[in-house]
Amino acid sequence: MSKGKRKMASGDVATNRQAAFRFDFLDTLECGIVLRGSEVKSLRVGTAQIKDGYAAVSGGELWLHNVHIPPYGPASRENHQPERPRKLLLKARELEKLQLQVKEKGLTLVPTRLYFKGPRAKVEIALGRGKNAYDKRESIKKRDQERETQRALRDAGYA
Numbered sequence: 468m469s470k471g472k473r474k475m476a477s478g479d480v481a482t483n484r485q486a487a488f489r490f491d492f493l494d495t496l497e498c499g500i501v502l503r504g505s506e507v508k509s510l511r512v513g514t515a516q517i518k519d520g521y522a523a524v525s526g527g528e529l530w531l532h533n534v535h536i537p538p539y540g541p542a543s544r545e546n547h548q549p550e551r552p553r554k555l556l557l558k559a560r561e562l563e564k565l566q567l568q569v570k571e572k573g574l575t576l577v578p579t580r581l582y583f584k585g586p587r588a589k590v591e592i593a594l595g596r597g598k599n600a601y602d603k604r605e606s607i608k609k610r611d612q613e614r615e616t617q618r619a620l621r622d623a624g625y626a
Contacts, residue, residue, distance in 0.1 A: 480588075481515040481581040488606060490577055490595030496565070498590050499556035500531065500581075505542040506553075510588055512539070515581055522555060522576035522592050524566050529555040531578060531590060555590060568594055 486492075502510070509515070520534040531553045538546040557565070568574055573596050580591040598606070 479580060479582045480510050480513050481517045483517045483520070483577065483579050485518055486577045486579050486593065486595070488598075488603060490575070490593070490597055491602070492579075492593040492595050493574070494568075494594040495579065496557070496561065496592055496594075497584075498529065498592055500588050500590050501554040501556065502536075502588055503547045505539040505545060505547050506536050507588060508542065509536050509539040509547075510581070510583075517578045517581055520578045522578060524562070524569060527562075529557055529562055529565070529576075531555050534578065534581070555592070565594070573597060 514537050516535040520531060522529055522531050524530075533550060534553065535549050536547070537549055565576065569576060574594055575597070576592050577595050578590050579593045582589055582591070
């Protein structure tokens with residue numbers, strides 16, 4: 468069994484698979500992201516990490532924090548800071564709606580995908596509620612049961 472990278476959808480730069488384990492998603496939203504030139508080139512190489520990222524509203528704007536976009540080698544002198552906060556682009560109505568929902572206890576904005584849609588970089592953020600330890604154990608049980616079912620079907624010659 469290979470321990471290499473998992474396949475992502477075409478156009479995806481980074482996915483946060485751990486987020487589905489840590490959070491129950493209530494809603495997802497696609498946002499534009501404000502990037503510098505060297506960040507776009509680095510994303511096209513496909514080496515970003517969004518595992519520890521989160522989004523927060525401050526000053527009436529939505530910001531993406533703790534997303535690591537490594538420096539682009541050929542842009543040595545004009546490079547960017549790898550983990551700087553990046554502004555996310557939303558319509559004012561959507562931002563107000565998110566702001567009200569985040570004020571509710573226990574909700575947070577988590578980036579789940581970073582991808583290109585045409586020439587533009589996009590971030591999919593999810594409004595999520597953190598899972599408790601017993602919820603995580605249930606997720607593990609469910610995943611194991613599905614895996615056993617698929618294995619049994621495969622061994623029986625159905626898949």
